[in-house]
Amino acid sequence: MRTSLALAVSAALVAGAAVGFAPVAQADEVGVRFVDIVGDGGTVLKANVITPAGADGSRRYPVIVLPTSWAMPRIEYLVPAIQLADSGYVVVSYNSRGFWESGGEIETAGPKDVADAAKVVDWALAHTPADAERVGMAGVSYGAGISLLAAAHDPRVKAVAALSGWGDLIESIYSGRTQHLQAAALLGGAGYLTGRPGPELREVLDDFLSSNLDKEDEMIAWGRKRSPATHLDRINANGAAVMLGNAWGDTIFPPNQYASFYEKLTGPKRLEFRPGDHATAEATGLFGLPNDTWDSTRRWFDHYLKGVDNGIDREQPVQLKSRSTGEYEGYADWKSVHANQRKFALGDSEHLWANVDSGANGGVTLLTNLLDQLFRTPPTVSVPFLNRAVAAVWQSERYDTEQKVRGTARVHTTVTPTKESGTFVAYLYDVGPLGVGKLVSNAPYTFHGKAPGQPFGVDLELFSTSYDVPAGHRLALVVDTVDPLYIEHNPTGAQLTFSSPSADPSYVSVPLRKE
Template sequence: DSIYSGRTQHFQAAALLSGAGYLTGRPSPELQQVMKDFLGSNLAKEDDMIAWGKKRSPDTYIDSINKNGAAILLGNAWGDTIFPPNQYADFYEKLTTPKRLEFRPGDHATAEATGLLGLPNDTWQDTHRWFDHYLKGDDNGVDRELPVRIKSRSTGAYESYPDWKSVGATKKKIALAGTTTIHTNVDSGADGGILELSNILDQFLRLPPTASVPLLPRRWAGVWQSEKYTSEQLVRGTAKLHTTLTPTKESGTLVAYLYDVGPLGLGKLVSNAPYTFHGKTPGAPFGVDLELFSTAYDVPAGHRLALVVDTVDPLYIEHNPTGAQLTFSSPKDDPSYVSIPLRRQ
């Protein structure tokens, strides 16, 4: 779920982790082989790579963790391009121990970085309070607070919830009507940004990756838009894409993007996620269900939400054969949509 979500190699994330290993340590022969197979798209070793990851995942040992009963605080950034937030929320929901979940704007380690310098930092402050209560026994009230605490990317305001499912309690669907065919192997201009840099700009300046939605070339990008919203839409949690896909080749990769589109057509990235398939029958439709990366973003009144799908993004390794095309359709008995999670107002 960290570097292989949607069965897609997260290229920049894996390359950074691997490079950091060589820079600061001595990677074992096992790690060297796994990263060679992973970055080299050696699908014959896919099961071995997944098993390697599961062995190192806390999720594999959830029963033992719950039995142990340790109080667990999870903190992460909405834009963490190495460890996306969805997996934290899923893990949090499985915990039966005393627990707390916090999400803030930023990328990997950037939300916590100032604490390393001894500067005031919310993550560090909450961690100290957590330790003070569960290790020292201080009655500081941290155990009586609502356990899910998130910070909006748009306003910087904190919100608290009793559990994760309450974060985006209201769901609103955007229909993905009609039939749309796109060609592969060309970056349409819709991208998830650059590892660390893009989400740092979003964290401090509220400048997420952007794209001019009207100018995206429809030959290489599928675009669907909502109506213009008459009131502010508070996107909270995990947007989900459901569609029917017909490929012309047995393998392929798509990347879905959710944009906040202003009156002039400038789209600000709300979320994205990749999806890769292998072994499909060319010309035969199949269903696709894809969770976009969880987030907290406020869409202003007068704006729209747009779902954009293309096939190339520098963040990910794609598997689109030369000349491949992808067709998205919406059958009457199984309509396509993107489900938007909204805060109940």
């Protein structure tokens, strides 16, 4: 199975080159080698080394290390690596331990993976014309996380481009204390298919997917150790220039946690959000097609590793691409995105039965938000026809002018359960004149240990986005208790009441761009 998938990926790269997607001529000019690198503890890592044309050891070049994405073979970055080498970089791409032909077991960005990254840098400095003073790391998804963790532990890393990665692993797949079922199942299944999960990962996956709450503290500690946010002080102390890129609809590593991580960085930094799902914003660049994310990555390294005055350090560091228009907007920081807030009240009490899907949902991991990226077709629902026995619905007034939603909408409400545990999912819709709602954002929330019949307050951040609500439309908040994206914890017969006490009114706060 692994060999056939590798051949399929290789064939896709070759086919892309044949129709002009990849610069094949450059592959003849630069040097491409397949090598073994000894990682931490003697584990052999399978790698590619791409050097600039004519490199003969008489000069040193900046080096970029690319750990592969989760479950991807070592040829994943071959095309962008050739492009980087053609512009004067030594590039070393390696298969992370436990995947494909590399040795060891999957550590999920654990200490051994961080040590491997340092060993790869050591090897590059010893066996290629790489400059020890100009070391960068980059990667998509798993490679992004490892790159950020390496920047915390290896001061030689001067610049990072972390694409579709995570700052906080727990806030990524366990936000709102709700297991992101499809995301975890996809990662776990891909890991078993293409690699060798270690005993710690197998145990964590089993406990997570089986909702073993007795192990919750252990699972959180496991995730914290693997979160760059935990090592933020070290990243800041080392001073690496960090570029973060992600998709608005990333169902594996949602944008909120990346934005929060970005705000706490103190060195040179840049944050880019685009339409799409996990790793879809970078995908075309892997085949040599025009790609904004990879263009920014090259400019980032050109400036911070080569010293090129290309202006990227003078641009607004937060760059947001609208899901509605495809246009970019620049901001001085993430806080500025939320500077203008508009609330609408959740005034009426709503009572609903749990365990029944109302039809409102966030779609399917990887597929739904990819379609939104390509065709601007978010999930839809007919708001007037939602079953009010299993869905709570509130709507804003109809807006006279276009409302440009930017950033993170927040829900504040009071919940009274009939059981001690429960899960609900909040959806924000753009509702047109015919009542058809287009999904703007959503987020889950789970509680345990609450006293039945006793109200408690909830503050929930929806996943960040950039979406334009047309004039004449309104926003609607819909809440139900079932979504295939998430594991729900609603006991049989559970009911939830959402109210708005006069002393603590319920509302949705929506961040809007000011022209």
